[in-house]
Amino acid sequence: MKINPELKGILAILLIALLIGILLAGTSGKLEQWGLPWFTGEKITDKIIFVSDRSGSRQVYSMNLDGSEQKQLTTGDIKILSAPAISPAGNRIAFVGMSGRSTQVFAIHATGGSPRALTASGHSKRLPAYGPNAKSLSYIESGRVFVAELS
Numbered sequence: 001m002k003i004n005p006e007l008k009g010i011l012a013i014l015l016i017a018l019l020i021g022i023l024l025a026g027t028s029g030k031l032e033q034w035g036l037p038w039f040t041g042e043k044i045t046d047k048i049i050f051v052s053d054r055s056g057s058r059q060v061y062s063m064n065l066d067g068s069e070q071k072q073l074t075t076g077d078i079k080i081l082s083a084p085a086i087s088p089a090g091n092r093i094a095f096v097g098m099s100g101r102s103t104q105v106f107a108i109h110a111t112g113g114s115p116r117a118l119t120a121s122g123h124s125k126r127l128p129a130y131g132p133n134a135k136s137l138s139y140i141e142s143g144r145v146f147v148a149e150l151s
Contacts, residue, residue, distance in 0.1 A: 044110040045090040049073075051080050060084050060095060060108070073112035085137075087130045094118065094128040094137055105139050105148075118148065 047062045055072060058080040063070040073093065074080065081103060082096035091110045096103055099117070105128045106115035118137065119125060128139045131147070138147045 044086060044093070049084045049086060049093060051083065051095075060093060060112075062110075062112075071112065073108055073110075074115055075112070076114055078106060078115050082126055082128065085128045085130055088132055088134045092130075092134075094130065096125050096128060096139070105137065118150075 044062055046065060048065060049060065049062050051058050052061050053059075057077075059072050060074040060080055061070055061072050078097040078099050080095055080097050085094045087093070092107055093110060094105055094107045095115075097106045097115060098104075102122050103125050104117045105119045105125055107118055108115050119139070119141075121141065123142045125139050125141045128137060130137055134150070136147050136149055138145060140146070
């Protein structure tokens, strides 16, 4: 059977677009949210994640299971208030932090960086936890449990 050359060209363009889309979704963390933890970058499955004030303010750190290679993951003026929660794929870390007078749920990549706020309300928050499929994040705010869909 002979395939029309125009159809071959269209199929090739669609295949290239699909591959580029998967690559971009993977590097942005979207594949983890879709339940496909591929291309999600460095993982912290063999690390201990903890909070310490050794730098003068409470920050998130990682270290190997034997205590070696300790690394500060968070930077900036956010005071860490909770134990970190690690995503199921091991490539994101969520925690409650205080910026100014407001507590929010923040997240960083497993390799560290500037925290990104995931919540916006001014009420007190605590105990962030990723859902098993990494599509949601739960936390307690003002005595009530909230579940946020990650997008």
